[in-house]
Amino acid sequence: MMNHTKNTAVATTLEAAEILAKAIQATPEWKEFQDARVAFEHDAELQELVSRYRRLVQSWQAARQRGQGLTGNEAMQLSRLQSQIEDHPVYQREREAGSALVTLFQMVNQNLSAELGLDFAANAAPRGGGCCG
Numbered sequence: 001m002m003n004h005t006k007n008t009a010v011a012t013t014l015e016a017a018e019i020l021a022k023a024i025q026a027t028p029e030w031k032e033f034q035d036a037r038v039a040f041e042h043d044a045e046l047q048e049l050v051s052r053y054r055r056l057v058q059s060w061q062a063a064r065q066r067g068q069g070l071t072g073n074e075a076m077q078l079s080r081l082q083s084q085i086e087d088h089p090v091y092q093r094e095r096e097a098g099s100a101l102v103t104l105f106q107m108v109n110q111n112l113s114a115e116l117g118l119d120f121a122a123n124a125a126p127r128g129g130g131c132c133g
Helices: 002-025 028-042 044-065 072-087 089-116 120-124
Strands: none
Touching (some): 002 089, 028 044, 044 072
């Protein structure tokens, strides 16, 4: 009998989690984030900038492993690419939408935490390894 009660409580909790997920997906914050993410992924100019940036970072990391650093020209190029990416309107839209979604998640966490009497997100996060992780 105890196992059946436990299974029912778990099923009810998981059903409530599905309802919460659907409620979040119905918010303007979620919809804007999804739209912004698609725009980010499909913007050819932005993707080229990101690709060039990543290649330069990989080159820098390989140079560091050999005990070298970036040349002055490479450092300027990396800085310029980073600025171009951060100034790109599609990137800014994605960042702003992500920030709004995080704010929504924080509000949900605050409400859950208040009801439970503990920080829900902190307790739901994966723990590190070891005895005290």
